[in-house]
Amino acid sequence: xxxxxxxxxxxxxxxxxxxxxxxxxxxxxxxxxxxxxxxxxxxxxxxxxxxxxxxxxxxxxxxxxxxxxxxxxxxxxxxxxxxxxxxxxxxxxxxxxxxxxxxxxxxxxxxxxxxxxxxxxxxxxxxxxxxxxxxxxxxxxxxxxxxxxxxxxxxxxxxxxxxxxxxxxxxxxxxxxxxxxxxxxxxxxxxxxxxxxxxxxxxxxxxxxxxxxxxxxxxxxxxxxxxxxxxxxxxxxxxxxxxxxxxxxxxxxxxxxxxxxxxxxxxxxxxxxxxxxxxxxxxxxxxxxxxxxxxxxxxxxxxxxxxxxxxxxxxxxxxxxxxxxxxxxxxxxxxxxxxxxxxxxxxxxxxxxxxxxxxxxxxxxxxxxxxxxxxxxxxxxxxxxxxxxxxxxxxxxxxxxxxxxxxxxxxxxxxxxxxxxxxxxxxxxxxxxxxxxxxxxxxxxxxxxxxxxxxxxxxxxxxxxxxxxxxxxxxxxxxxxxxxxxxxxxxxxxxxxxxxxxxxxxxxxxxxxxxxxxxxxxxxxxxxxxxxxxxxx
Numbered sequence: 356x357x358x359x360x361x362x363x364x365x366x367x368x369x370x371x372x373x374x375x376x377x378x379x380x381x382x383x384x385x386x387x388x389x390x391x392x393x394x395x396x397x398x399x400x401x402x403x404x405x406x407x408x409x410x411x412x413x414x415x416x417x418x419x420x421x422x423x424x425x426x427x428x429x430x431x432x433x434x435x436x437x438x439x440x441x442x443x444x445x446x447x448x449x450x451x452x453x454x455x456x457x458x459x460x461x462x463x464x465x466x467x468x469x470x471x472x473x474x475x476x477x478x479x480x481x482x483x484x485x486x487x488x489x490x491x492x493x494x495x496x497x498x499x500x501x502x503x504x505x506x507x508x509x510x511x512x513x514x515x516x517x518x519x520x521x522x523x524x525x526x527x528x529x530x531x532x533x534x535x536x537x538x539x540x541x542x543x544x545x546x547x548x549x550x551x552x553x554x555x556x557x558x559x560x561x562x563x564x565x566x567x568x569x570x571x572x573x574x575x576x577x578x579x580x581x582x583x584x585x586x587x588x589x590x591x592x593x594x595x596x597x598x599x600x601x602x603x604x605x606x607x608x609x610x611x612x613x614x615x616x617x618x619x620x621x622x623x624x625x626x627x628x629x630x631x632x633x634x635x636x637x638x639x640x641x642x643x644x645x646x647x648x649x650x651x652x653x654x655x656x657x658x659x660x661x662x663x664x665x666x667x668x669x670x671x672x673x674x675x676x677x678x679x680x681x682x683x684x685x686x687x688x689x690x691x692x693x694x695x696x697x698x699x700x701x702x703x704x705x706x707x708x709x710x711x712x713x714x715x716x717x718x719x720x721x722x723x724x725x726x727x728x729x730x731x732x733x734x735x736x737x738x739x740x741x742x743x744x745x746x747x748x749x750x751x752x753x754x755x756x757x758x759x760x761x762x763x764x765x766x767x768x769x770x771x772x773x774x775x776x777x778x779x780x781x782x783x784x785x786x787x788x789x790x791x792x793x794x795x796x797x798x799x800x801x802x803x804x805x806x807x808x809x810x811x812x813x814x815x816x817x818x819x820x821x822x823x824x825x826x827x828x829x830x831x832x833x834x835x836x837x838x839x840x841x842x843x844x845x846x847x848x849x850x851x852x853x854x855x856x857x858x859x860x861x862x863x864x865x866x867x868x869x870x871x872x873x874x875x876x877x878x879x880x881x882x883x884x885x886x887x888x889x890x891x892x
Contacts, residue, residue: 362400
């Protein structure tokens with residue numbers, strides 16, 4: 356099998372010897388003139404990247420010349436490009452600073468018709484760009500928000516792990532809530548008056564509702580380039596994130612936090628397994644599963660099966676002197692037919708995974724096996740996973756409130772006490788009402804949607820901007836008043852800004868033209884009087 360290797364002379368000879376030594380069936384050519392026909396694979400090794408546009412143009416030329424041979428790009432380690440820029444390169448394989456074993460596996464995968472991505476891009480926001488000078492008010496606001504973010508980071512570091520002293524922990528958590536509330540209040544009041552503020556404020560706190568910093572590494576391997584292989588890669592990545600253990604980095608309280616870490620892991624893995632079964636079942640059906648209602652009809656049964664797998668089919672616990680099956684009792688009491696209104700349209704997640712339909716990413720229709728499309732599908736699946744687990748966890752917390760013996764089996768050690776469990780439930784109810792009455796109308800009016808994604812053992816928020824006019828029109832009376840209040844604030848913000856500017860200009864005129872001249876005249880008169888007195892003396 357012939358491979359065309361384009362690389363600097365010494366590196367090309369070394370790689371050719373290593374590849375042929377590992378696999379004798381490979382024949383590596385270092386120059387296009389040595390080829391009698393088309394190669395089976397083109398490997399292009401870059402020692403440095405000067406222009407991303409030039410690399411994209413040359414990669415397309417190579418693909419057009421040696422079509423249908425796939426292209427495997429070897430990128431240098433010191434690559435100052437972000438994730439989206441690297442993933443946009445037109446190649447079946449992207450390897451950055453790869454060793455020989457990784458390269459050999461990538462060659463085998465790409466030759467078999469798959470796709471390989473293993474890069475370590477720079478973190479989002481690491482590059483510095485020149486910004487316009489800020490005014491005094493905006494500078495004070497930005498510096499204040501930066502100080503709040505630094506204090507939040509310090510408190511988060513002190514709370515991981517939480518201190519043993521309950522009083523110290525109570526003080527730190529209270530201080531964290533105060534700082535978060537102060538930051539939200541500043542952005543709420545002064546946000547419309549400070550143009551471009553969101554680009555100027557670094558949002559680096561762990562419990563921030565803004566988009567998190569992108570993960571530094573992306574490793575994706577697809578044996579085949581179809582919907583089944585894409586779902587297999589997504590499930591493998593999510594399974595690894597769940598197995599690593601989950602921490603809450605969403606900035607809000609989650610019902611999942613009340614569960615024992617082992618039960619939390621089992622619940623998420625059971626949901627992944629049930630989703631796999633549902634996708635396999637929907638692939639054999641005709642028609643759109645969303646339009647026909649098949650997806651919505653399967654949700655309650657999917658949750659029941661996941662709950663049974665997590666609780667255990669044969670586990671029995673005492674309740675009021677009688678041994679009862681846990682799974683059966685929970686299924687009889689829990690309401691698993693609730694609907695999370697913040698879940699996006701399920702067709703965006705299901706259609707690419709069922710019929711291999713292209714995915715719309717940043718205005719581009721990309722195949723589902725494209726790394727950018729796969730990462731977006733992974734975000735949608737992880738959001739469904741976390742939000743579905745939240746619905747089940749809320750029912751479990753309610754069941755534990757009426758079944759004390761169940762707490763040791765399902766909940767964490769902290770929530771064994773009745774007071775702590777009731778406090779958690781009350782906080783969740785209060786948070787749900789606040790989000791439903793205040794935050795959701797704001798998000799709908801601003802066309803924002805918050806997704807929960809699993810990444811490196813953390814549940815992180817991801818904010819998307821998408822039209823939500825239909826949901827906005829379906830709001831109740833109170834939520835409509837919140838949206839109307841936002842619209843009024845946006846309408847009055849320019850007038851308030853102009854009024855503040857006029858008052859400032861008037862103050863400058865008064866201080867310079869009136870008060871300043873008056874002080875000057877008084878000083879001049881005093882100086883003249885002192886001069887005359889000295890002359891007479």
